[in-house]
Amino acid sequence: MAHLALSRITKSFDRTTVLHGIDLTVEDGEFVVFVGPSGCGKSTLLRTIAGLESPTSGDITIDNQNVNAVSAANRGCAMVFQSYALYPHMTVYDNMAFGLENMGVAKAAVAQKVNAAAQQLRLNDLLQRKPTQLSGGQRQRVAIGRAIVREPKLFLFDEPLSNLDAELRVSMRIELLELHERLQATMIYVTHDQVEAMTMADRIVVMRSGKIEQVGAPLELYNRPANAFVAGFIGSPRMNLVAADVLRSAGGDALLTQLPAHTHTVGLRPEHVLIDDAGALPYAVRHVEQMGASSLLHGTIGDGVAFDVVCTGQTTVHAGQQVRLAAPIDALHCFNADGVRI
Template sequence: MASLALKNVVKDFGKTRVIHGVDLQVDDGEFVVFVGPSGCGKSTLLRLICGLEQASGGDICLDGERVNDIRAADRGLAMVFQSYALYPHMTVYQNMAFGLENIGLPKDAIRAKVENAARLLRLDDFLARKPTQLSGGQRQRVAIGRAIVREPKIFLFDEPLSNLDAELRVSMRSEITGLHRRLGSTMIYVTHDQVEAMTMADKIVVLRLGRIEQIGSPLELYNRPGNRFVAGFIGSPQMNFLPAAIGADGRVATAYGAAVELPAERRLAAGEACTLGVRPEHLSLAETPGALPLPLTIAGVEQLGGHCLLYGVLPDGATRITVHCAGQRSMRIGDAVTVYAPPASCHLFDKSQEERTVR
């Protein structure tokens, strides 16, 4: 196990800067997830940590030691790739043993390490098979097993579940988090799927355009997003955003005329433009005192059995709202309905200051 520190890390490809002065501390034994949209720099950052890319500036430190100039093979890290990267002509056992054979480990020690990893990953019965005889989930477990036998300081996962179907991704998420609990190792995991981030991480690092937008636990990011980008990226379905302004009375006034009074610590100056955010699951069909009414014209309904999603349009004709409702609803496209946003569940964002939240 090991800790990791990134200090003002920069990466340039030619004249294009893709990582902009990243600072990050990963503590020993943490499960940290890098999340963000495609092209935000999360995989590049992982490759910089691993040593597959050279940093253009800043320091990468493992257990306090600067490793910028240490080769990837000598950093003591193990990377699990999206593509599995297994040797098709080798058996599962040979794939897992290959790296250990290359460093000259005795055969008995190799066998002990491989068999121990196979038991941990429930691969005991597949050691004689080749990758083509395995399912996608089994192949990914072999790739993880190949990393485990090396006993790395830190495990690095680069979107390892992207090639799996939805049901298998759910089970593999559980397997990887269970593996983390059993090994107690430091793990850094890259994904574009915020559901993976929310369900697996001790700490989430939200990236955009090569910069860190916010760092925190899953519930910290969900409950107290640092800006509108984080608020919209964390949570499924995505948070609803309404254009608004602060009235002379301090209340938040929407473009269609309704207003809501938020707690004093969230208020802005009168007349200031802002964005009001509320999550679909916090909207209610039942009116509550002080809640913001949202009169909607239903534009779509998704019945999902245990719950449904209502898609509506506000009276301004442009702002779309998603509502997460428990149970089944008989609403149809074109129906008029009013939903309510409790003040305690509303988020307020200052649009004039780079989407900085005032919560």
């Protein structure tokens, strides 16, 4: 396990700054997920922690040791990439053993470590296969096994599941969580998929434009987003964010009178909206997605403002129908003109 501290980390490429004064602490044994839109700097931050990039300024400490000048090979980090990065001409065993052999580890110790990792990852029967003979999920397990055998202080995952199909991603998420529970290791995981972040993280770090917007437990970010960006990013389907003036013109005066002063934008999660004949908001249904356990309605309020509603179970509401919506006051999220939570 490892304790990681980042202090005022910046990173620039030529005249472009991609990380702006990052401060973050990751505790021993935590599973922390960096999430944010493409280009927000999360992979650059991970590579900087790994030593694959050098910070322009700031300090990186692992277990209270400043590692700014320590090479990637000597930081005690193991990185798992999106592309697997396996040697195609080597067997699974040789791929997992390669790093240890390069470090001069005795052959018997290499065999013990590789076989133990293979047992954990259910790769025992695949050790003599080549990567081309494996499925995507099996290849990713080999890449993870290659990291495990090094017994690193810190595991770093850079979108490791993005090349897998939807069903396999779900099963691999569970496998990674079970692996974390067994190893009790410190893990940092980068993804653009906020569902992965919500289901895997002890804490989520939401990033935008090279800055941290909010850090917290998944349900903390879901229930009390610090700003409109986090509110719109965390949750699936995304939160409805509507200007107060639009809500007022759509018939929501009764709601607005109960909200804090200076409310500029109102957020409401689709799953917290109710279809109610006595509701304040007229709603034009444009499209209905019937998913069995729930139904997702796409429609508009006011003058054509997009608004989504999630109904539990199957609904008889259909495209082209006009209904009315109600919203519990305690389900509303209020943000000021700067997008900050009120």
